[in-house]
Amino acid sequence: MGSVHDTHMAQFIPPNAIHFSTGTITYVAGQVAGTIVAHRAAANQTTLITIPIVIPSNSSGLKGSMLNSIEVDYEIQVAEPTSLTWTLNKVTRGAEGAVAVVASVTKTDTVAAAAAKTVDQHRQTITLTTPAYIDNDEYYLLEGAMVAGAGGNTSDFLGAVANFTLRV
Amino acid sequence: MGDVYDTHMSQFIPPTLFHTAGGTWTSVAGAVTGTIARNIAAADQTVLVNIPVVIPSNSSGLKGGYLKSIEIDYEITEADCDALTAVINKVTRGAEGAVAVVAAQTFTQTPTTAVALAVDQHRLVLTLATPIWIDNDVYVLVEVTVNQALTTVVQFLAAVANFDLRL
Numbered sequence: 001m002g003s004v005h006d007t008h009m010a011q012f013i014p015p016n017a018i019h020f021s022t023g024t025i026t027y028v029a030g031q032v033a034g035t036i037v038a039h040r041a042a043a044n045q046t047t048l049i050t051i052p053i054v055i056p057s058n059s060s061g062l063k064g065s066m067l068n069s070i071e072v073d074y075e076i077q078v079a080e081p082t083s084l085t086w087t088l089n090k091v092t093r094g095a096e097g098a099v100a101v102v103a104s105v106t107k108t109d110t111v112a113a114a115a116a117k118t119v120d121q122h123r124q125t126i127t128l129t130t131p132a133y134i135d136n137d138e139y140y141l142l143e144g145a146m147v148a149g150a151g152g153n154t155s156d157f158l159g160a161v162a163n164f165t166l167r168v
Numbered sequence: 169m170g171d172v173y174d175t176h177m178s179q180f181i182p183p184t185l186f187h188t189a190g191g192t193w194t195s196v197a198g199a200v201t202g203t204i205a206r207n208i209a210a211a212d213q214t215v216l217v218n219i220p221v222v223i224p225s226n227s228s229g230l231k232g233g234y235l236k237s238i239e240i241d242y243e244i245t246e247a248d249c250d251a252l253t254a255v256i257n258k259v260t261r262g263a264e265g266a267v268a269v270v271a272a273q274t275f276t277q278t279p280t281t282a283v284a285l286a287v288d289q290h291r292l293v294l295t296l297a298t299p300i301w302i303d304n305d306v307y308v309l310v311e312v313t314v315n316q317a318l319t320t321v322v323q324f325l326a327a328v329a330n331f332d333l334r335l
Contacts, residue, residue, distance in 0.1 A: 003171040003172045004171070004172050004335075016184070017182060017184050017185060018184065019182065019183065019184045019195050019204040020195055021195055021196050021197050021204070048197060050204045052180070052182030052184060052204070053180075054179070054180060054181070054182060054185075054222075055180075056177055056178065056179055056333075057177075057178040057179070057180060057328075058174070058176050058177055058178060059176040059178060059330075060174075060176040063174065063176065064176075064177065064178070087202075089202040089203075091202065091203055091326075093239075093241055093291065093325075093326065093328070094241065094289050094291065095291055096278070096279055096283075096289075096290060096291045096292075097288055097289055097290070098289055099199065099200050099289050100198070100200050100203055100241070100289075100325065101200070102200055102201060102202035102203060104202075134180075136176070136178035136328060136330065139180040139182075139326060139328075141202065141203070141204060143202065168172050168174040168177065168333055168335075
């Protein structure tokens with residue numbers, strides 16, 4: 001047991017920490033003045049939006065951060081994509097000379113897949129079925145796969161928030 | 169002494185926070201599905217990667233984050249680098265009207281520089297000879313200099329900072 005056991009910790013993850021592969025991404029002002037976003041330009045392609053969960057970890061068991069959920073704030077504009085689905089991956093880092101190992105984590109989404117891709121402002125909450133303490137050899141990546149489809153779709157990603165328990 | 173003194177803290181630093189200079193860098197999916205990386209395209213050149221060590225600092229002495237080591241996960245493909253070396257820089261921020269001051273820190277590393285530049289998956293561990301309490305006027309950057317051969321490709325996946333936390 002540590003001296004701190006706070007079950008209400010949260011960490012904002014800004015849009016410029018989000019990793020995008022495939023697609024044209026620019027960092028622009030958000031729709032609401034004073035906000036910032038990573039903006040995906042319209043294109044009929046699949047873009048992976050990967051959010052690194054940057055919260056503390058710990059080499060002692062049951063200490064550091066226990067990841068409970070992640071919330072993603074984004075806005076779908078102009079046209080609805082074919083699909084937008086979220087996968088939560090736990091990455092166990094490779095030792096020297098070895099590759100990393102990725103394991104999909106069981107979770108629930110508050111916004112169903114059909115609703116999460118509509119033209120609207122969204123807050124998608126991904127809740128781990130079994131919250132887990134993060135070892136120093138691990139990290140979590142939340143991956144959104146956006147299949148844009150013929151409409152091309154433009155979208156803005158405002159950021160994410162990780163909710164966790166801190167025990168130190 | 170504070171109420172918290174945890175000697176096993178770590179902080180994942182994603183590749184999206186890495187600062188890269190020189191060459192053509194792209195954000196790509198990693199070689200292992202589900203991972204992410206920053207990729208430097210092949211070219212006979214030297215590029216710089218700076219990793220900001222984003223752990224807490226504190227304006228009280230002997231409190232906050234006590235940085236002990238940094239681990240860097242990366243992969244070299246196609247051809248060995250001509251060289252790959254790291255430096256740990258402690259940056260003392262400038263006051264208004266003054267420049268920052270940079271001091272290189274002494275450290276040991278595993279694997280050796282000869283191994284660290286070879287085609288393979290790497291976990292490069294840099295251990296400070298004298299760990300540092302991070303003052304609020306100080307931050308740390310780990311600078312990796314990558315001297316690529318003509319066909320060398322390097323992907324940086326992540327870094328992890330290991331530190332004590334005292335609050």
